[in-house]
Amino acid sequence: MGPMTADIPLEKKILSERLALIAQQIKIILVIVLIISTLTAYTLWSTVPHDMLINWLFLVNFPSLLRIILLFSQKHHTYDLDLLAFFNVFLAAWSGTAWGAVGFFFPLYADPTVMQFLTVVLFGITAGSVPGLSSFVPCYFAFSIPVMGGLAFRHFSYGDEIHISASIFCLIFLLINMAFSLVIQNSMIQSIRLRFEKNELIGKLRQEKDKAISARDAKSSFLAAASHDLRQPLHAMGFFIETLKKEITDEDQSLLLQKVERTSDNLRAQLNDLLDISKIDAGILTPHPTPLSVEAIFSALKSEFTPLAQEKNIDLHIVARDLIINSDAHMIERILNNLISNALRYTKPGGRILVGCRRRGKNIRFEVHDTGIGIPGHLIGHIFAEYYQIANPERDRNKGLGLGLSIVKGMCDLLDHPIEVRSEINKGTSFYVSAPRSHKRPSIPDSLSQHFNLKLETGNIILIDDERDALDAMSTLLENWGHTVVPFEAETEALQYLSHHDFCPDMIITDFRLREMRTGAEAISAINKKLKKSVPAVIITGDTAKDRMLQARRSGHVLLHKPILPAKLRTVINNTLIKAY
Numbered sequence: 057m058g059p060m061t062a063d064i065p066l067e068k069k070i071l072s073e074r075l076a077l078i079a080q081q082i083k084i085i086l087v088i089v090l091i092i093s094t095l096t097a098y099t100l101w102s103t104v105p106h107d108m109l110i111n112w113l114f115l116v117n118f119p120s121l122l123r124i125i126l127l128f129s130q131k132h133h134t135y136d137l138d139l140l141a142f143f144n145v146f147l148a149a150w151s152g153t154a155w156g157a158v159g160f161f162f163p164l165y166a167d168p169t170v171m172q173f174l175t176v177v178l179f180g181i182t183a184g185s186v187p188g189l190s191s192f193v194p195c196y197f198a199f200s201i202p203v204m205g206g207l208a209f210r211h212f213s214y215g216d217e218i219h220i221s222a223s224i225f226c227l228i229f230l231l232i233n234m235a236f237s238l239v240i241q242n243s244m245i246q247s248i249r250l251r252f253e254k255n256e257l258i259g260k261l262r263q264e265k266d267k268a269i270s271a272r273d274a275k276s277s278f279l280a281a282a283s284h285d286l287r288q289p290l291h292a293m294g295f296f297i298e299t300l301k302k303e304i305t306d307e308d309q310s311l312l313l314q315k316v317e318r319t320s321d322n323l324r325a326q327l328n329d330l331l332d333i334s335k336i337d338a339g340i341l342t343p344h345p346t347p348l349s350v351e352a353i354f355s356a357l358k359s360e361f362t363p364l365a366q367e368k369n370i371d372l373h374i375v376a377r378d379l380i381i382n383s384d385a386h387m388i389e390r391i392l393n394n395l396i397s398n399a400l401r402y403t404k405p406g407g408r409i410l411v412g413c414r415r416r417g418k419n420i421r422f423e424v425h426d427t428g429i430g431i432p433g434h435l436i437g438h439i440f441a442e443y444y445q446i447a448n449p450e451r452d453r454n455k456g457l458g459l460g461l462s463i464v465k466g467m468c469d470l471l472d473h474p475i476e477v478r479s480e481i482n483k484g485t486s487f488y489v490s491a492p493r494s495h496k497r498p499s500i501p502d503s504l505s506q507h508f509n510l511k512l513e514t515g516n517i518i519l520i521d522d523e524r525d526a527l528d529a530m531s532t533l534l535e536n537w538g539h540t541v542v543p544f545e546a547e548t549e550a551l552q553y554l555s556h557h558d559f560c561p562d563m564i565i566t567d568f569r570l571r572e573m574r575t576g577a578e579a580i581s582a583i584n585k586k587l588k589k590s591v592p593a594v595i596i597t598g599d600t601a602k603d604r605m606l607q608a609r610r611s612g613h614v615l616l617h618k619p620i621l622p623a624k625l626r627t628v629i630n631n632t633l634i635k636a637y
Contacts (some may be wrong), residue, residue, distance in 0.1 A: 062247075066252060066316060071137050073248045074241075077191040079127050085188055086120040088150070091116060096158065096177060102169060108161075116154040119147040145194045145506075146499035155181055156206030175222070176531055178207050179229065186233055197234060204230040291598065291618040295529035299536060299623040306491040320619075343384040343471050347494040350413055350420065353389060357411070361396050369405040372396075375412040381420050382494040387467045392422060394460040395487050396466035399426035402485075419490040426486075428600060431479035439477070440465040464489075513633035514538040515562030518550055520579055521596075522571045529566070533622060539629075546571045547579035554586055561591050568597035568608045577611035592632050596620065 061210065092117045158174055182200050189196035208226035211219040298318050304310050354376035365372035381388070392411070399409045407427040414421050426505045431439060440461050447547065468475045468489060479485040517539050521527040531543040542559060544550040547570055553559070564583060566576035576595040584590050597608050598618035606616055614628060 066249070066326075068137055069252055070193070070245060070248050071141065071192075072585060074244065075140055077244070078144060078189065079123070079193060081188045082120065082127055085316050086117075086124060087545060088184075089120050092177065092181065092489065092602040096174075099173060100170065101266075110601060112154065112157065116151065119151040119154075122147055131619065141192065141194070145198045148189065148195040149198035149202065152202035153206075155199075156202035156204075158206075160210050160327055175207060175211075178203055181214055181566075182230065182233055185553075186237050186240065190237040191244050193234075193241045196237045200233060200437070202236075215380070260515065289321060291530040291596075291620065292523070292525040293528075294619050294622060295533040299529070299533050302536065341387075341467075343472060344384050345384055345386060347380050347496040347498045348383055348385055349498050350381060351376045352498075353392065354411070356389070357392055357396060360393070361400065364400060365409065368400060368403075370400060370403055371406075371408040373408070373410050375410070377413055377616075379413065379415070379420050380494045380497065381491040382490045382496075383471060383473070387500070388473075388491065391464050391467050391578045392424070394464045395424040395489075398460050399424055399485070402426070402428035404428070415493070416490060418493055420493050422489045422491065424487045425484065427484040429475070430481040430483055431485055432481060433479075436477055436479060513630050514540075516540045516560060516634050517542075518561045518564045518566075518591075519543045520547060520550055520564070520566040520570065520576070522546060522567060522569075532626075537626060537629075545590065546576050547582055548572075549581075550579070550583060551586055554583070561587075563629065564591050565629075566591040566593065566595060568604070569599060570597050575607070575611075577613065578606070580611075580613065588623035592635070594628060594632065 058174060061260055077369070093113055097113055100109060134329045151237050155178065159177065182203050185196065204226050208223040208230075211226060212223035213219075235320065297313065297320060300313055304313055340461075354374050358376075359375045361372060361374070362422060396409070396411060403409060403426045410423075414423065414534065417635050464487075465475060467473075471491070474490045476488040477485065478488075514537070517534060519527065519531055519534070521530065521543075524544050527543050527545060531541045534541045542550075542553060542561075544553065561583075564580050566579050568576040570576060570579060576593075576597075580591070580593045580595075593618060594614045594619060595611060595618045596606055598602065599608070
């Protein structure tokens with residue numbers, strides 16, 4: 057058949073499939089008809105005139121030959137379905153009439169035993185053609201009626217009771233096979249219809265899925281672009297604030313700067329939530345489990361959250377125990393940090409939060425209990441969805457973006473740490489996270505807070521960023537830390553400078569996305585090639601798009617994400633220079 061298109065009516069598609077089923081069997085039918093007709097002619101050769109047999113052989117096999125020709129022509133031409141249906145019925149009638157002639161004319165030249173032989177042959181052909189022609193019943197009717205009709209008429213013409221009975225039996229046999237043919241056709245039509253309907257549903261489902269994926273990708277692209285554009289000025293702002301801390305001595309101005317810094321930190325935290333979700337979605341957040349001290353983890357959490365709880369008049373108890381778990385330090389800290397932050401956010405003043413852990417078989421189960429507003433039972437299944445917040449219809453920015461628990465769930469899945477939640481309205485919520493116990497002691501002190509090396513190194517730094525504000529802010533801050541900095545807005549400017557100045561960099565710090573569609577990794581490679589040596593490098597990126605983050609990660613250089621805390625940047629620079637020296 058010709059190619060099927062979506063705008064062809066369903067009934068036409070079904071008819072096309074039914075005719076195609078007949079066409080698929082035509083080669084087998086041709087062989088079977090040729091064998092049976094040849095054997096029949098051989099059997100009747102001594103009793104029926106030879107010219108009649110030869111003409112009959114041609115007539116009975118010619119329709120099959122025409123079907124073969126039609127089948128090949130359909131590979132290059134598309135025919136009207138109604139015309140094809142008529143042609144198939146016509147050829148079936150032709151073939152049936154040719155076989156019917158065997159039972160009607162040939163007994164006139166043969167003895168009764170030959171009549172019995174022909175009866176068996178024609179009965180077999182009538183029954184045998186049911187499977188091959190029943191996908192389109194008009195073809196079977198056009199074939200079988202002449203076959204059995206001719207045989208029944210010849211039996212009836214003899215006039216005796218046996219032959220009349222045989223004639224009636226022929227007609228009954230014909231009707232039975234026609235009924236079977238109708239049943240098979242209806243079954244085939246139903247099967248074909250269901251297949252088309254299923255394919256149509258699959259097509260619609262695929263379209264809806266594609267729409268959903270497109271919408272998700274559009275949302276992700278928008279968030280990635282918005283996140284990148286927000287990170288750039290916030291990145292610069294953080295460095296300007298750090299520089300101003302040393303310049304401002306007035307107490308009122310210092311308090312004002314602290315408020316600016318607090319606002320900047322809040323926005324940085326929300327953008328970091330977006331970054332963590334993007335890392336989880338991109339599959340680039342890889343756990344590195346090591347033995348960790350629960351006591352050290354809880355000590356860091358207590359230092360961080362006790363002042364916040366006191367500020368909100370919430371009774372926070374963090375009960376530390378001398379236990380060791382096997383987990384990723386950053387991820388388990390982030391999980392517990394988010395759960396405690398969530399508890400503080402939804403617990404009213406005067407409430408209570410309890411953080412602790414228990415042995416549970418081979419695991420240590422962390423528990424965070426609060427006396428907050430609670431979660432309705434029918435909503436518990438939604439709390440780990442991205443951007444979902446139960447008690448923030450006004451979208452208060454102080455309550456975050458609704459990503460905290462999504463990050464918790466994503467990191468728990470990566471770590472294979474089961475998480476459970478139980479809640480009761482107006483009584484509170486409890487979260488449980490299970491991590492495997494470890495019998496090894498931590499090899500080094502595992503403080504989860506930022507730390508500095510005692511020795512602060514300085515060096516010559518090439519700085520590349522196409523955002524002027526970020527470039528100026530970082531350049532000023534690095535110079536305040538004692539580094540010699542040469543800032544550039546593009547890779548070409550840095551290469552040109554190195555061509556005309558005797559400057560030997562100890563380190564390269566570059567943004568990932570640069571001008572002229574270049575990347576920071578390419579800029580580092582070009583500078584190293586220019587200097588004929590490998591210079592330690594740090595790549596800074598504000599991108600949260602999956603492909604960009606993967607590309608930056610594959611560069612092999614130290615990777616930092618905007619906005620960067622000055623303290624973290626200083627630690628990375630210091631450690632990099634120490635390794636270089």
